[in-house]
Each structure stands twice: as structure tokens, then as C-alpha cells.
Amino acid sequence: MTAVLTGAGSAVPTTIDQDDVWDGFFADHYAGVRAARRVFASSGVRRRHAVANPMDEDLSGWGTGARMQRYVQEALPLGKQAVAGALDAAGLAPGDVGLFAVATCTGYATPGLDIRLASDLGMPPGLQRLLVGHMGCYAAIPGMAAAADYVTARTRPAVLLCCELTSLHVQPAVRDLDQVVAHALFSDAAAAVVLQPGAGRGRRLAGVVARTDPSTADHMTWDVTDLGFRMGLSPRVPDVLSRHVGAVVDELLTGAGLAPADVAGWAVHPGGPRILDVVRDELGLTEAQLAASRRVLAEHGNCSSATVLLVLEELADVDGPVVAMAFGPGLTLYAALLVPARGW
Known part of the structure; x- marks a missing residue:
């Protein structure tokens, strides 16, 4: 029995234009960093997404606790939309899922997204859950591998959700160029995939x-x-x-x-x-x-x-x-x- 990816779904928050967010926030934020404008212009990014648009609200002085509370508030509807889309594409109902894995490095809470979303979506009470935490940009692949192992061993469907809200981690203005690069590149999104045992499509x-x-x-x-x-x-x-x-x-x-x-x-x-x-x-x-x-x-x-x-x-x-x-x-x-x- 093999694990087959049969459905995918995604969700993103408000779109922001790269030039607008530079002019409206980061130009002042990095006023003393000569290379900052060049970094933003050469990032390859034209548009991205943010639950916290820095042009509307500056989170750079927020404590970590407040950012984590905001993460849960914002991640739940995005995660729900992505998972629901993936299940619909796979032709499955939430009650069919045997394992629900969540990967994130941008927010934590207990009970976590896995418990809260499983309940909200109507996944079964005997659901197995897995949190893939703080692995960073590559976490989707080991997450898929773990879900596939479950699918192969248990012959039950699994769902992987990756939900990242990097806009919640805008940092205070410093002259370190690595911070400029990070703020020029990173964005928010939720994406989910469904894996099923022995499916004939996908x-x-x-x-x-x-x-x-x-x-x-x-x-x-x-x-x-x-x-x-x-x-x-x-x-x-x-x-x-x-x-x-x-x-x-x-x-x-x-x-x-x-x-x-x-x-x-x-x-x-x-x-x-x-x-x-x-x-x-x-x-x-x-x-x-x-x-x-x-x-x-x-x-x-x-x-x-x-x-x-x-x-x-x-x-x-x-x-x-x-x-x-x-x-x-x-x-x-x-x-x-x-x-x-x-x-x-």
C-alpha cells in the first residue's frame, strides 16, 4: 500500500504590494541602512500577504505573548480554509481523516492548531495528531513523509497543514542586513495536502x-x-x-x-x-x-x-x-x- 497525494488547498490573508510596503513602512524603518532599498527591489517579490500589515499596525514593539495570541486568532480561519479545500479536492469528509499533522515555526499555543481545527472541522475524536514545530522552510517535506508513513502503515487518510504567519514577527529597526533580507522576502500563507492509501489518482x-x-x-x-x-x-x-x-x-x-x-x-x-x-x-x-x-x-x-x-x-x-x-x-x-x- 502506498501513500498518494490526492488533494491540495491553500489560503492567504490580505495582499500587499512590495513597493507600497517599502514606501509605507520599511523605508522609515530602515532609514539608516543604505542597502535596504536595493534588497527590497531585488528580492524577486512583487506581492505578498500579511495578517498584520505593517502599514496599518506596527508590531515591532510587541512582546512574544501578544504575538502568539494573535497567531491563534489569525491562523484558525486560514488553516480551516486550506484544510477544507484540500479535503474537498480529495473527495473526503473530515470524519475520514486518521492523522492530522500541522507544521509551523511562526506560532505556538496549547491546545494547538491541530486540536482546535480538528474540533472545528468535525474530525473524529479518535484522530491521531502530530505537530511539526520550528523546523522552518523545509518542514512540509518531513511532514509529508511522516504522514505518508502513517497512511502506509494504517491504511487511513492523513492531512498535513503548513500554516506560517511571518508578518507577526516584524522586528525592531536594526542595521543588520539579514533582518532587511528577511523582511523583504517573508510572507503569510496556509497550505494543506491530503494523502490517501493506494489511491488511483494523484x-x-x-x-x-x-x-x-x-x-x-x-x-x-x-x-x-x-x-x-x-x-x-x-x-x-x-x-x-x-x-x-x-x-x-x-x-x-x-x-x-x-x-x-x-x-x-x-x-x-x-x-x-x-x-x-x-x-x-x-x-x-x-x-x-x-x-x-x-x-x-x-x-x-x-x-x-x-x-x-x-x-x-x-x-x-x-x-x-x-x-x-x-x-x-x-x-x-x-x-x-x-x-x-x-x-x-
């Missing part, structure tokens, strides 16, 4: 490969502070990625008896323009093969763990194997191979 999860380089653990961090969560982001991240991405993809495809030429779609997490450039160059891809990732970056920004699921939605009509890749703290790379449920 995409089967055929393999997952992970690689962590602990020698570069300080290159990407996400620290809990008294003023929300603070991103640490080294400009050396693309260089580290370039050392590992080829071997990870080779291991993933070789294990399935495939070559890069057999891949019909590439769902690469758009951590930023340089990340996509490195993946393109190291794997010998064309710009057309990265179009879905570039499009998601332009229209949604970097929505942390939800982003790769948004790219997979863009590739819903692709016929053939799809490779999904995401990168995050650790420094960690995750890659997954999804193949058509029939014929592979």
Missing part, C-alpha cells in the same frame, strides 16, 4: 532524501526572543546549498531508477532569487523549469514551510515525476519525489 510519494550540514548551523537561525522570533540569515547560504543539492537530487532519483531528464516538474522552494539561481545552475535546469517557483516568489513571497506546497499547486497539471525541494535551518536540505499514482 501523486504517489515515491522517495524522500534529507541532508544536514551541521558545520553551517549558524548560517540560518530562527530564535525566540522577547520581541517575537528573529531570523538570522547568512549570505553564504546559497554557497552551502550549491555543495549539496546535486548529491541530494542524484540520490533521490537514482533510488527510483530515474535521471534528471525524466523529471517533468521541479517544485523548488523559492527561498530567494539566489537560491533559485544556485539550484538552476547546479542541476542544469532551464528558467522554464523554475517558472513555477519564480512565480510563487513573485506573487506570494517566501511563506516558509507552506511555500513548497504552493509551488506544487502550480504544478498540479504536470504529467510525470515531480521533484520537490526545500531548505532551512540546520543547514538542511530536503527533497521528495512524487510520481503519478498510475503507471509508475
Whole structure:
């Protein structure tokens, strides 16, 4: 019995224009940082989404407790919409779900989103739940892998929800360029997928490969502070990625008896323009093969763990194997191979 991805859904809050949010807030916020305007202009982001629009409310002085309360308030309707959409696409009712997994690195509460949403959606009282917390941008792939293991072992459907509200973590004005980069890229979204046992339609999860380089653990961090969560982001991240991405993809495809030429779609997490450039160059891809990732970056920004699921939605009509890749703290790379449920 194999786990097949049969449905997907997503939800985003209010759209904000990148130029408008620079002019309306960040230009003053980073008035003393000469490179800040260039960073925003070269981010590859045209529009993104925010539950807390900094042009309307400045959260940079809020304490972490207040931000977490806001997270629950905002995440519940977005998560519900994404999960309901995924279940509807899969042709399932909430009562059919055996496992509900939630991935997030931007908010915490107990009872968490998993309990609150399961009750609100009408999932069964015997539901099994899993929280994938604080893994960062790559969390969707280990989350899918864990859900797939459950589906395979228990022959019950599973749902994975990635819900990230990065706008709740705008930081006080500092001269650190990594904060400018983070505020130029990150965005809010919820995305969900359904996995079912042995389904005849959809995409089967055929393999997952992970690689962590602990020698570069300080290159990407996400620290809990008294003023929300603070991103640490080294400009050396693309260089580290370039050392590992080829071997990870080779291991993933070789294990399935495939070559890069057999891949019909590439769902690469758009951590930023340089990340996509490195993946393109190291794997010998064309710009057309990265179009879905570039499009998601332009229209949604970097929505942390939800982003790769948004790219997979863009590739819903692709016929053939799809490779999904995401990168995050650790420094960690995750890659997954999804193949058509029939014929592979």
C-alpha cells in the first residue's frame, strides 16, 4: 500500500504590494541602512500577504505573548480554509481523516492548531495528531513523509497543514542586513495536502532524501526572543546549498531508477532569487523549469514551510515525476519525489 497525494488547498490573508510596503513602512524603518532599498527591489517579490500589515499596525514593539495570541486568532480561519479545500479536492469528509499533522515555526499555543481545527472541522475524536514545530522552510517535506508513513502503515487518510504567519514577527529597526533580507522576502500563507492509501489518482510519494550540514548551523537561525522570533540569515547560504543539492537530487532519483531528464516538474522552494539561481545552475535546469517557483516568489513571497506546497499547486497539471525541494535551518536540505499514482 502506498501513500498518494490526492488533494491540495491553500489560503492567504490580505495582499500587499512590495513597493507600497517599502514606501509605507520599511523605508522609515530602515532609514539608516543604505542597502535596504536595493534588497527590497531585488528580492524577486512583487506581492505578498500579511495578517498584520505593517502599514496599518506596527508590531515591532510587541512582546512574544501578544504575538502568539494573535497567531491563534489569525491562523484558525486560514488553516480551516486550506484544510477544507484540500479535503474537498480529495473527495473526503473530515470524519475520514486518521492523522492530522500541522507544521509551523511562526506560532505556538496549547491546545494547538491541530486540536482546535480538528474540533472545528468535525474530525473524529479518535484522530491521531502530530505537530511539526520550528523546523522552518523545509518542514512540509518531513511532514509529508511522516504522514505518508502513517497512511502506509494504517491504511487511513492523513492531512498535513503548513500554516506560517511571518508578518507577526516584524522586528525592531536594526542595521543588520539579514533582518532587511528577511523582511523583504517573508510572507503569510496556509497550505494543506491530503494523502490517501493506494489511491488511483494523484501523486504517489515515491522517495524522500534529507541532508544536514551541521558545520553551517549558524548560517540560518530562527530564535525566540522577547520581541517575537528573529531570523538570522547568512549570505553564504546559497554557497552551502550549491555543495549539496546535486548529491541530494542524484540520490533521490537514482533510488527510483530515474535521471534528471525524466523529471517533468521541479517544485523548488523559492527561498530567494539566489537560491533559485544556485539550484538552476547546479542541476542544469532551464528558467522554464523554475517558472513555477519564480512565480510563487513573485506573487506570494517566501511563506516558509507552506511555500513548497504552493509551488506544487502550480504544478498540479504536470504529467510525470515531480521533484520537490526545500531548505532551512540546520543547514538542511530536503527533497521528495512524487510520481503519478498510475503507471509508475
